[in-house]
Amino acid sequence: MAKPRSPKGRAQRTHERLKDEYEAVCELEHRNPFELLVATILSAQCTDARVNATVPGVFAKYPDAEALASADLDDLEELVHPTGFFRSKARNLQGMARRLLADHGGEVPTSLKDLVKLPGVGRKTANVIRSVAFDLPGLPVDTHVGRLVRRLGITAEEDPVKVELALNPMIPQYERGDFSLRLILHGRRVCSSRKPACDDCVLNDFCPSAFAA
Incomplete structure (x- = not known):
């Protein structure tokens, strides 16, 4: 099979090949959009494994937006401490829950515009929620995605939004x-x-970075 010559061709070939390799699963454990939102906020600069070990305690005590909005902040900080940056994450979680109650009846919104208005939610997190929780279009760009598409010659952009x-x-x-x-x-x-x-x-037969090291 001829090597794809264009960035779009490399993206499509990558998409086809990886379909045969992996089931598309989000490794953050969750049972509903609210839990995924909490877990994704906690996953910033933290491994999924550590988040998955932390969230059962959070969800047991604060299972929904109403409970989280009225959480004791010191208690919440202690619960999320293992994920790092626990003070800012606790504030963001509580702020997110209060915004859900004030603007969305306690439910997680589906639109990108509404999601990025929530404390602690950027475009990447919003795209995770849209694509994983709601099966809507959304392409989250984390460090892995950015690294791979640059190595594959799909784009040279560094900024996640531009990617x-x-x-x-x-x-x-x-x-x-x-x-x-x-x-x-x-x-x-x-x-x-x-x-x-x-x-x-x-992907090594068409990746321009293959065996470069």
């Missing part, structure tokens, strides 16, 4: 979330930051 906007036209809109999830899994398991396992990579 997202460059990728969106290349991937069918309702498959963007799955594309992101599979890139994240591939980045964690094969195309790591320091020592990518190019010998084990299903």
Whole structure:
């Protein structure tokens, strides 16, 4: 099979190959959009494994926006302490819950515009919620996604928003979330930051960065 020559061609070939390698799953444990929102806010600069170990205690005590909005802040800080930056994360969680109650009847909104107005929620988190919780178009760009698409020559952009906007036209809109999830899994398991396992990579026949180290 000929190598794809354009960024769009490389994006589409990547999408096709990774479909055969990974089930598109979010590794943050959650049972509903609210829990995913809490977990995603806590995942900033923290591993999914640590978040997953932390959130059961949070959800047991604060299962919904109403409970979280009235949480004792010191108690909330103690609960989320293992995820790092616990003071700012606790404030963001409580602020998010209060905004949900004030503006959305305690429910997580679906629109990007409304999501990014919530404390602690940027475009990446909003896209996670849209794509994972609601099956809506959304392409979260984390460090793995950004690293892989640059290595693959799909885009040279560094800014996550610019990366997202460059990728969106290349991937069918309702498959963007799955594309992101599979890139994240591939980045964690094969195309790591320091020592990518190019010998084990299903993209090595067209990746311009393959075996470069």
